[in-house]
Amino acid sequence: MLSQQIADKIRAKISALVSQELRVTDALGEPLSATASLKPKTVNLTEVRWAIPFAYGGSTVGYIV
Numbered sequence: 508m509l510s511q512q513i514a515d516k517i518r519a520k521i522s523a524l525v526s527q528e529l530r531v532t533d534a535l536g537e538p539l540s541a542t543a544s545l546k547p548k549t550v551n552l553t554e555v556r557w558a559i560p561f562a563y564g565g566s567t568v569g570y571i572v
Contacts, residue, residue: 509568514539517561521571532558532570539569 514531518540522529530541530550538547550572552558558570 509533509539509563511539514569517569517571518542530572532572534567534569536570 509531518529518531522542528542528545530545530547531539532550532552533539536550536552538549541547550558550570552570552572555570555572558572560567560570562568
């Protein structure tokens with residue numbers, strides 16, 4: 508499971524690298540962290556084809572959108 512604290516760190520580092528607004532969700536699309544200008548809303552992962560999954564221990568634990 509992905510915690511909000513870890514999601515905040517992931518979002519901050521990747522957002523700084525790509526200079527874009529990002530949202531980090533859990534495996535179901537529930538928001539865990541978002542940049543200040545994005546509202547924390549549930550993401551339908553089947554509609555966001557560019558969502559980037561990340562895994563821990565062989566299981567997808569979240570997405571960057």
